[in-house]
Amino acid sequence: MAGPNLTEQRPHDEAEELLPWYANGQLDAADRARVEAQLSSCAHCRQQLAMERRLIEEFQAIAPEVESGWARLRARVEAPRRIRVDKSPAPRPFAELRALLSRPAVATLATAQVAFVVLAGGALLSLSKPVYHTLGSAPAPASANLIVMFRSDATEEDVRDVLRASDASIVGGPTAANAYLLHVAPTERQSALVKLQSDGNVQLAQPIDGVAP
Amino acid sequence: MLKRPRADTARSPAPDDRELLARIASGDLQAFERLYRLYQPRLTRFLTTLLKRPQLIEEVLDDTMMVVWQTSGNFRGSSKPSTWIFAIAYRKAYKAKARWPDPVEDPEFDTRISRDPGPDEELHHQRQRTALMKAMDQLSPDHRAVVDLTYFHGMGYREIADIVDCPVDTVKTRMFHARRRLKQAMSGSLVDWL
Numbered sequence: 001m002a003g004p005n006l007t008e009q010r011p012h013d014e015a016e017e018l019l020p021w022y023a024n025g026q027l028d029a030a031d032r033a034r035v036e037a038q039l040s041s042c043a044h045c046r047q048q049l050a051m052e053r054r055l056i057e058e059f060q061a062i063a064p065e066v067e068s069g070w071a072r073l074r075a076r077v078e079a080p081r082r083i084r085v086d087k088s089p090a091p092r093p094f095a096e097l098r099a100l101l102s103r104p105a106v107a108t109l110a111t112a113q114v115a116f117v118v119l120a121g122g123a124l125l126s127l128s129k130p131v132y133h134t135l136g137s138a139p140a141p142a143s144a145n146l147i148v149m150f151r152s153d154a155t156e157e158d159v160r161d162v163l164r165a166s167d168a169s170i171v172g173g174p175t176a177a178n179a180y181l182l183h184v185a186p187t188e189r190q191s192a193l194v195k196l197q198s199d200g201n202v203q204l205a206q207p208i209d210g211v212a213p
Numbered sequence: 214m215l216k217r218p219r220a221d222t223a224r225s226p227a228p229d230d231r232e233l234l235a236r237i238a239s240g241d242l243q244a245f246e247r248l249y250r251l252y253q254p255r256l257t258r259f260l261t262t263l264l265k266r267p268q269l270i271e272e273v274l275d276d277t278m279m280v281v282w283q284t285s286g287n288f289r290g291s292s293k294p295s296t297w298i299f300a301i302a303y304r305k306a307y308k309a310k311a312r313w314p315d316p317v318e319d320p321e322f323d324t325r326i327s328r329d330p331g332p333d334e335e336l337h338h339q340r341q342r343t344a345l346m347k348a349m350d351q352l353s354p355d356h357r358a359v360v361d362l363t364y365f366h367g368m369g370y371r372e373i374a375d376i377v378d379c380p381v382d383t384v385k386t387r388m389f390h391a392r393r394r395l396k397q398a399m400s401g402s403l404v405d406w407l
Contacts, residue, residue, distance in 0.1 A: 016389075017385045017388070017389050018385075020363045020364070020388055020392070021363065021369055021370055022370075024363060024367045024369075025367070026367065026368060026369030026370075027369070030323070039255075047366075055345075055364050055395070056364050056367075058341075058342060058345055058364075059361070059364035059365040060364070060365060061342070073249060073274075073275050073278055073279075074246070076275060077242065077245070077279075077282060080241075111239070173267070
């Protein structure tokens with residue numbers, strides 16, 4: 001039902017309708033001019049605008065969690081790849097390792113992704129841990145307690161030297177981000193970490209906490 | 214301009230969404246991860262607004278991103294990447310809703326809001342937020358979608374119309390109606406904000 005002054009009511013209604021998008025900065029110039037003309041002459045609209053801004057603030061205050069969701073989806077994306085790798089008849093770990101290390105993507109990882117590697121390593125570890133525990137006949141099942149990324153130009157020999165120098169062995173990986181999960185004796189972890197982090201062939205080395213054997 | 218959710222703040226020069234989609238089309242998992250990290254918080258939030266079953270939110274989020282992963286080569290660039298992705302999420306949410314209608318009572322509702330006692334001011338603010346969420350809960354999913362896309366995602370009415378696939382006037386009308394309902398439901402506490 002129209003109010004008493006039709007000529008004033010219509011621009012008022014149109015402007016009021018646009019207020020949420022004026023407040024979030026998404027109006028084009030024509031719409032914005034229409035709203036601003038109305039705001040300059042209407043206290044009610046100014047009050048409504050204050051409310052819109054408060055609503056935006058409230059709606060923005062809650063940030064959803066990201067990590068668990070990504071781990072879940074990544075497992076789903078990678079599932080078909082893992083099956084393919086498992087079916088290959090005669091795996092040659094070091095040839096594969098070298099091929100993986102030669103990928104230029106390793107060198108260009110963003111810091112944010114490096115942080116992810118640590119988390120992804122943890123996720124992968126938790127997936128693979130039961131497998132290690134079932135290898136009853138194998139010598140001393142080893143859980144990963146370090147995660148490492150080698151430089152893209154590191155050779156197989158470099159990698160071997162790095163691992164020997166820090167008494168580390170590869171127990172998992174490559175992850176999607178081309179990181180490897182390592183095991184070192186828990187008592188030697190700190191010194192191994194220092195060695196790894198100071199090695200020119202290592203791009204990143206981090207401890208993985210709470211998963212030592 | 215609204216600030217975007219925190220997850221957007223990548224520390225290295227960020228490739229834009231179009232570039233990421235192009236890389237995803239060639240099977241680049243790192244690009245997909247990056248896009249996921251950009252969109253997961255926003256999509257989770259959007260789907261939380263539309264769907265009341267937490268398990269369904271995760272499922273629809275993953276299904277949405279799997280469609281992105283599998284069909285990003287179909288993105289032709291006639292709309293913004295965000296419009297394309299949110300429209301996929303909106304359609305997926307509606308399909309999921311058809312299979313799993315909302316529970317009559319929402320058992321999760323109270324747990325979504327912290328009940329930790331805090332300083333008076335914080336408690337007061339918490340009550341206002343509770344009132345706002347309850348008011349949102351009473352709106353239809355169509356209205357909630359428009360409200361959330363505007364206030365949280367900072368989108369314009371034309372982009373929202375593309376996402377929910379309806380005329381722009383319908384978006385404006387839904388928003389107008391939703392705001393009135395929010396105001397009515399919160400009446401007292403809203404006055405305190407101003």
